[in-house]
Amino acid sequence: MPSPWFDVPYVFCRLRLTVSHAFRKKEAGGGADALVTSHSTDYVVAGTFRLQRMRDSLRPYFSNPKVSLRVAGWSLSGMSSGSGESAFETGTRKDFAGSTTPGPVILEIYPDDKHQANFQTQDDNAFEIKLATHSWERSGAGFNQEARDTEEGHISFLIQQPFPAKPGEVRLQDKPPFVLLNTPFCLAVTACEPPRISGSFRLTPGLPAFRIVDDTVDQNPIPHCRVRVQCPDGVAREFVADDAGEIFIPRSGKDVYTLLEVLEDAAPLCLSRPAGWTIEAMPDQP
Amino acid sequence: MPNLDALLKDTMLLTAAPGAPWKDFGGDKVHAEASATPSAGARWAWTHDPGNAGQVKHLTYHQLDTPWYSEQVVTVLDELVWHPIELVHRGTALTLELSKEFLLRKYEASSGSIAAKKSRHWIPADIDRGMLLVFGFQVNLRGPGGAVTLEPIPREVLDRADFMPAPGAPAAPKPPVMKVKPTETGTLQLAPLRVLVCAEFVCCKERNDYVPHSLARTARFRPHLMLMSNRPLERMAAKVSIRRPPMSTMAHHGGGVPPAPHDPHAPHDPHAPHDPHAPHAMGGPRSGDPDDQDEMLHEMSTGMWTDSNSSALAWDKIANTVHPPFWSSVFSRVKTNLPTGTAFLMASPDIPGGPGFLAHTWNPSMRKYVAHQQDLKPRQGYFDNIHVAPAMRAPKSIRRAVAGKKGLKLDDIIMAPFCIHDCLHMHWRWCPADEPWLWGWDETGPYAVSGAPHIPVHQHLRVELESPHAFAYCVRADKGLEAGRWQYILHEGLAYGTNTSEEWKGKAMLAAMEFLSSWPSAAMSSWAMFYWTLRYWRFGDQAMDRLLEDGAPVPPT
Numbered sequence: 001m002p003s004p005w006f007d008v009p010y011v012f013c014r015l016r017l018t019v020s021h022a023f024r025k026k027e028a029g030g031g032a033d034a035l036v037t038s039h040s041t042d043y044v045v046a047g048t049f050r051l052q053r054m055r056d057s058l059r060p061y062f063s064n065p066k067v068s069l070r071v072a073g074w075s076l077s078g079m080s081s082g083s084g085e086s087a088f089e090t091g092t093r094k095d096f097a098g099s100t101t102p103g104p105v106i107l108e109i110y111p112d113d114k115h116q117a118n119f120q121t122q123d124d125n126a127f128e129i130k131l132a133t134h135s136w137e138r139s140g141a142g143f144n145q146e147a148r149d150t151e152e153g154h155i156s157f158l159i160q161q162p163f164p165a166k167p168g169e170v171r172l173q174d175k176p177p178f179v180l181l182n183t184p185f186c187l188a189v190t191a192c193e194p195p196r197i198s199g200s201f202r203l204t205p206g207l208p209a210f211r212i213v214d215d216t217v218d219q220n221p222i223p224h225c226r227v228r229v230q231c232p233d234g235v236a237r238e239f240v241a242d243d244a245g246e247i248f249i250p251r252s253g254k255d256v257y258t259l260l261e262v263l264e265d266a267a268p269l270c271l272s273r274p275a276g277w278t279i280e281a282m283p284d285q286p
Numbered sequence: 287m288p289n290l291d292a293l294l295k296d297t298m299l300l301t302a303a304p305g306a307p308w309k310d311f312g313g314d315k316v317h318a319e320a321s322a323t324p325s326a327g328a329r330w331a332w333t334h335d336p337g338n339a340g341q342v343k344h345l346t347y348h349q350l351d352t353p354w355y356s357e358q359v360v361t362v363l364d365e366l367v368w369h370p371i372e373l374v375h376r377g378t379a380l381t382l383e384l385s386k387e388f389l390l391r392k393y394e395a396s397s398g399s400i401a402a403k404k405s406r407h408w409i410p411a412d413i414d415r416g417m418l419l420v421f422g423f424q425v426n427l428r429g430p431g432g433a434v435t436l437e438p439i440p441r442e443v444l445d446r447a448d449f450m451p452a453p454g455a456p457a458a459p460k461p462p463v464m465k466v467k468p469t470e471t472g473t474l475q476l477a478p479l480r481v482l483v484c485a486e487f488v489c490c491k492e493r494n495d496y497v498p499h500s501l502a503r504t505a506r507f508r509p510h511l512m513l514m515s516n517r518p519l520e521r522m523a524a525k526v527s528i529r530r531p532p533m534s535t536m537a538h539h540g541g542g543v544p545p546a547p548h549d550p551h552a553p554h555d556p557h558a559p560h561d562p563h564a565p566h567a568m569g570g571p572r573s574g575d576p577d578d579q580d581e582m583l584h585e586m587s588t589g590m591w592t593d594s595n596s597s598a599l600a601w602d603k604i605a606n607t608v609h610p611p612f613w614s615s616v617f618s619r620v621k622t623n624l625p626t627g628t629a630f631l632m633a634s635p636d637i638p639g640g641p642g643f644l645a646h647t648w649n650p651s652m653r654k655y656v657a658h659q660q661d662l663k664p665r666q667g668y669f670d671n672i673h674v675a676p677a678m679r680a681p682k683s684i685r686r687a688v689a690g691k692k693g694l695k696l697d698d699i700i701m702a703p704f705c706i707h708d709c710l711h712m713h714w715r716w717c718p719a720d721e722p723w724l725w726g727w728d729e730t731g732p733y734a735v736s737g738a739p740h741i742p743v744h745q746h747l748r749v750e751l752e753s754p755h756a757f758a759y760c761v762r763a764d765k766g767l768e769a770g771r772w773q774y775i776l777h778e779g780l781a782y783g784t785n786t787s788e789e790w791k792g793k794a795m796l797a798a799m800e801f802l803s804s805w806p807s808a809a810m811s812s813w814a815m816f817y818w819t820l821r822y823w824r825f826g827d828q829a830m831d832r833l834l835e836d837g838a839p840v841p842p843t
Contacts, residue, residue, distance in 0.1 A: 042441075044442055048473075050471065072442035072445050072446065073442070073445070074445065095445070097289075097442065097445045097446045097447065207468075207469065207470070207471050208471050209466050209471065209472065210464075210466065210471070210472050210473070210474060211471060211472070211473040211474070212473075212474050212476065213473060213474070213475055213476070214427050214428070214475065214476055214477070214478065215443075215475040215476065215477040215478075216440050216442065216443060217440075217442045218440075219473070219475065220428060221428070222427050222428055222476060223428065224431060251468040252468060253468065254467070254468070255467075255468055256465050256466070256467055257465070257466055258463065258464060258465045258466075259464035259465075259466075259472060259474060260464075262474065262476065266431060266432055267378055267431075267432055267433060267434045268425050268426060268427050268429050268431075268433070268434050268435070268478070269427065269476070270376050270377075270378060271375055271376060271378055271380075271425040271427075271434065271478060271479040272425070272427050272476040272477060272478050272479070273476065273477055273517070274461045274474060274475070274476060274477075275475045275476060275477035276473075276474075276475035277461070277462045277464050277472065277473070277474055277475070278472070278473045278475075279466065279470050279471070279472050279473075280470065280471045280472075280473065281467075281469055281470050282469055282470070282471070
């Protein structure tokens with residue numbers, strides 16, 4: 001089925017999934033010594049990445065095989081029972097702040113189904129994180145054991161929501177018709193409570209040469225930032241980032257552009273410092 | 287490189303009570319707890335409203351029964367205010383207001399202890415009630431060009447191991463070469479200036495480690511600020527206002543006119559029906575004529591003193607019934623009944639020490655004042671301490687015996703060098719002493735150098751009188767403000783005097799005061815007369831200051 005989405009070369013995605021909840025459950029009918037389970041967590045999964053339309057697909061299909069998600073947060077899970085000498089308690093805290101290993105993300109739009117879209121990770125073994133764990137067991141009789149270790153886990157998600165028939169900016173719904181998030185922070189396979197979702201898809205004319213963002217998980221864009229760039233002809237020129245913190249420079253062939261510096265001659269940028277540099281490659285399709 | 291939780295382990299409250307519970311105010315929890323709530327330990331109590339996060343109000347102390355006064359709850363402070371902190375980074379000025387918008391966490395605990403040598407920065411203490419407020423500020427890099435706006439530090443940043451640099455870490459590494467090919471997008475992340483501020487209000491149980499030779503019992507409270515930034519700062523200025531009520535709320539047994547009824551948790555009403563000039567009997571040791579006791583004025587007044595740098599031995603004399611601690615032996619400078627607006631530089635890295643001002647002490651045999659040049663310690667400023675307390679008045683029989691002789695100054699007697707009732711003390715320097723808790727800062731931290739000021743070596747301290755019963759503690763620093771290193775403000779804390787360390791010492795001291803034998807018998811059981819004698823020498827019908835007040839003209843001989 002035809003769709004103007006077939007004419008869109010790139011979509012740029014900004015995604016934030018926030019999970020925060022706590023519960024404490026006492027085993028029914030267990031009396032004073034009933035088993036109590038508890039779980040609390042507070043974490044965020046975020047990403048800013050570009051998806052490129054794949055040619056020769058039946059539907060508008062965008063993908064990026066190497067997206068790295070940023071993750072920060074913790075979870076605390078435990079069980080306890082009894083009192084006095086018969087009391088016992090066991091628990092684990094998991095912490096992580098950093099980025100996942102790269103993995104594929106796709107966006108597939110179904111024009112024949114009211115432009116419903118699937119936005120999801122692929123490959124359940126990708127998007128790996130290594131969490132710091134702190135586990136303990138204690139008993140009222142004096143047993144006390146603790147261990148600190150690391151644990152591997154994976155992040156995956158699937159979000160379904162309708163897209164407009166006409167291409168343009170699309171905001172992710174706070175509560176879409178379907179959402180699934182798997183992380184190692186929660187006891188069950190999926191998040192105990194649905195994540196709060198924010199973000200958007202934006203259409204861009206091509207690949208920006210540079211993005212200037214802050215150092216948070218969200219990588220909030222820093223708009224109207226002036227930079228000095230060494231161009232292929234050897235001349236250093238000044239460019240200004242757009243509202244989304246992006247700097248587009250028409251490029252071709254084997255041109256190489258070098259970001260020399262952010263011009264920090266005025267507030268608030270004079271109160272910032274470079275904190276990280278990453279390159280996202282989006283090879284041309286064959 | 288520490289995250290927030292690791293950094294907070296350096297605070298006093300979490301050193302004493304590592305598992306203290308906390309309430310989250312960051313991110314979408316910014317609307318949590320919007321009203322004032324009382325906090326109460328076994329002795330201390332106050333009110334804190336996160337809506338006015340930079341203020342603590344109605345601090346009270348539950349005094350137990352002593353020979354000098356009966357059990358009661360006394361108002362120590364009407365309020366304490368942490369004013370906005372001023373910073374300069376890369377030539378740009380920022381103002382950090384300790385408001386709810388930037389409040390991330392609020393910890394509270396009613397127990398906890400710090401053992402000896404457990405902490406480099408905190409001396410032994412037992413917590414009665416403590417509060418820790420954690421504020422996070424960062425420059426909003428998405429703000430309008432040309433302006434600096436601040437926003438709270440995002441929660442996920444707090445969890446990062448590189449939230450703050452390790453102290454002494456090298457300057458930022460050389461940036462990478464940022465090249466992109468036509469099929470690549472390069473993302474440059476910029477980190478804003480971030481500042482973490484901890485405001486602690488830690489009230490401690492009574493101890494006897496506030497004065498030399500452990501001669502007095504005091505209950506310390508520590509309303510300090512701790513500040514850390516992820517970049518070096520060029521300048522920092524902070525101000526804390528400490529405001530007592532204008533009238534003492536302490537009641538004494540022994541009859542007389544008691545203070546007006548006072549709800550310690552109600553705002554102070556200066557217009558309440560009460561004659562501030564009507565003293566009430568406070569009673570010395572519970573002996574003698576109950577109608578002929580010491581009297582206490584209700585109006586607060588403020589005095590400042592400088593310890594003599596050769597006075598350590600004089601503190602021994604407090605327990606020695608023959609040679610009491612005369613002001614001329616324990617102090618080198620004094621100014622009492624300070625008016626509003628008075629301000630002095632109390633410590634500064636610019637002060638070299640060495641030969642200093644002249645102190646004039648009364649020489650009874652020569653019947654004149656003799657000048658002594660004082661040897662000052664490096665960084666030692668104008669005064670060493672401040673006391674805000676009501677004054678005393680001699681018992682009736684004594685005042686009647688010398689009726690009309692105003693020159694004897696028996697109606698307004700100031701307590702020092704320690705205070706027997708309702709006195710708020712703050713010492714930012716002590717005389718050279720044996721006890722490490724009386725030592726000041728060096729480059730490595732507090733409690734390091736005998737006789738040195740108790741503020742960080744690069745800070746300038748100025749104390750200003752806001753009123754006769756309130757003062758502002760103002761510090762600034764323009765060096766030593768490294769990234770990832772705590773800056774402590776008002777680290778030395780304050781103390782509320784409660785009693786002598788052992789009651790018998792006070793009684794024995796009074797009983798053996800032979801130098802009061804020429805006065806009516808009530809003097810022998812009078813704290814007021816004890817204090818009068820420490821300050822004055824009776825010269826006919828005149829009370830001659832043993833140590834002439836700062837700035838007072840030297841009387842002609």
